[in-house]
Amino acid sequence: MTNPKIAQTFESTFNRFVQTRMAGFRLEDFLEEGVPEGQKHADYVFPEQRIIVELKTLVKDHGDRASVTRHVADGLDKYKFPKTCLGQWLSGKAPLPRQVARYVDRKVQNSIKGAVRGSNGQIRSTQQLLSEPHEGILMIANLTETMFGPVELLKNFAKHALERxxxxxxxxxxxxxxxxxxxxxxxxxxxxxxxxxEGKTHLGDFVEPLLESWIDFEALELGQEPDVEIANQIDEKSKSARPNLRYRP
Incomplete structure (x- = not known):
């Protein structure tokens, strides 16, 4: 299920946040001559920190029952498995055949891979538009996706980014x-x-204040008081870590 109005509403809210809390600009507002017609570009630029941010909103829920069931049915048909497999899987009596499970996973992963590919190109194109070197951040706002937990979702995006x-x-x-x-x-x-x-953990000096400010901004927008928990998670392959935030609205 896809709901573009949710994305439009969130993007409008995030625009206000960037402009009022983070002293950032939409790229088309920052460039004196605007963005050349037809050129792909990222959403935001933070000139003081020399950082580009591309915002991607996830508005299609691959985890809703109708979407998953449709992919499973297509996979069973593709690999010539009996249709009774669908009922057995839905009732929990039997797992999906391995080929079908991989087929469903690829369908979902292709969406993530496409988002990473597009964002990478938009950030690179924006770097070429600016007169000074800027680092690039991909910000993902999950508005509806329930197929993955948060850690798994972030790992999937990172995996596809590293493949570029x-x-x-x-x-x-x-x-x-x-x-x-x-x-x-x-x-x-x-x-x-x-x-x-690797070698870019210093960007946490920008990201962490941004996230803390966003929590405060979002809570104010909703008229709520957030309950924040900071969790330091260390990757066993990394010598350093930055904190993650979890909060209850």
């Missing part, structure tokens, strides 16, 4: 304003999670 031969994305930041996750016995939580390219 010419990578312009120096950090990926996931926020989940439209999806709250809850473990057994816990209250629903929204997540704000960054991951950094």
């Amino acid at each position: 031969r010419s990578l312009a994305i120096d950090a990926i930041v996931l926020i989940t304003p439209g999806v709250a996750y809850s473990a057994e016995g816990s209250l629903p939580q929204h997540y704000l999670m960054p991951v950094y390219r």
